[in-house]
Amino acid sequence: MSINLEHISKSYGKVEALKDISFKVHPGELFGLIGPDGAGKTTLFRILTTLLIADEGKANVTDFDVVKDYKSIRKSVGYMPGKFSLYQDLTVEENLTFFATIFGTTIEENYELIKEIYVQIEPFKKRRAGKLSGGMKQKLALCCALIHKPKVLFLDEPTTGVDPVSRKEFWEMLKRLQQKGITILVSTPYMDEAALCDRIALIQDGEILEIDTPINIVKHYPKAIYNIGSKDMYELLQKLKGFENTYTMYPFGEFVHYTDKRDDFNPNELQQYLEENGLKEITIEKTKATIEDTFMELAK
Secondary structure (H helix, E strand, O other): OOEEEEEEEEEEOOEEEEEEEEEEEOOOOEEEEEOOOOOOHHHHHHHHOOOOOOOEEEEEEOOEEOOOOHHHHHHHEEEEOOOOOOOOOOEHHHHHHHHHHHOOOOOOOOHHHHHHHHHHHHHHOOOEHHHOOHHHHHHHHHHHHHOOOOOEEEEEOOOOOOOHHHHHHHHHHHHHHHHOOOEEEEEEOOHHHHOOOOEEEEEEOOEEEEEEOHHHHHHOOOOOEEEEEOOOHHHHHHHHHHOOOEEEEEEEOOEEEEEEOOOOOOHHHHHHHHHHOOOOOOEEEEEOOOHHHHHHHHHO
8 A cells, every 4th residue: 555544633732633534545546635725635745744743643655654664755755845845046957956866866867757847847947946937836846756756746735826727737747657656645625636536535624524536426416406697696696595495505617506405496496586586697507516516515
């Protein structure tokens, strides 16, 4: 097993950051930890990368104990923290050489592993890291995390603050790294990225809500869900709040995702209610649940 957590708990004073966390990540798997800011993702990553010690429980990474064997773990994993943490005054090339030297290797030795990522930033190799764009910083940080050919890669919210094109490119790179046998644990607050993982763990307030494949998690959504649109979205939200049979409703792009308390829900009844309350150009269409819908339901 690449990663194995058993009953991990961690508190900061009275704040419980992690509450009895247990799960396993299989070798070669791309596993996602999905949850909002403050859910406990970074604390968990710091425990697994030996930067923090849990209050309770135990964890192994590549068959090494995170407390007893921390030196061995640091040699066998790559870690890309959420905040850009490379040396901003060093150039791209200097940062990469520095990290390679720390791990007793060279850029040339493991160049094949980082080649397709590095060629995108090589034209800027003499530029200081602090002067790079968000997407280029991300690629440099990933190269530095990979330079020693780790068995497991930890990526803590790697696409936060990055433009959509760079996000897409980054996930394509992760898929190619996975094909090379690297186990990847990635955290993200973006629900659309969850669908790109083999399995995901939904986490909220330090607790695991559910662990499964993205497809199976969506299948578990218990109710029919509808897209509701109107010319006046603010009024639509207010009127849906006042509808006696509303079970859940929240904005989702240009629509409101709506579920009804009743199993025999009739959309015509809701449309009539909205029209009687002055709303115009109303659309009500059944839609498929998303991971975000499931997360919102479980978080209730």
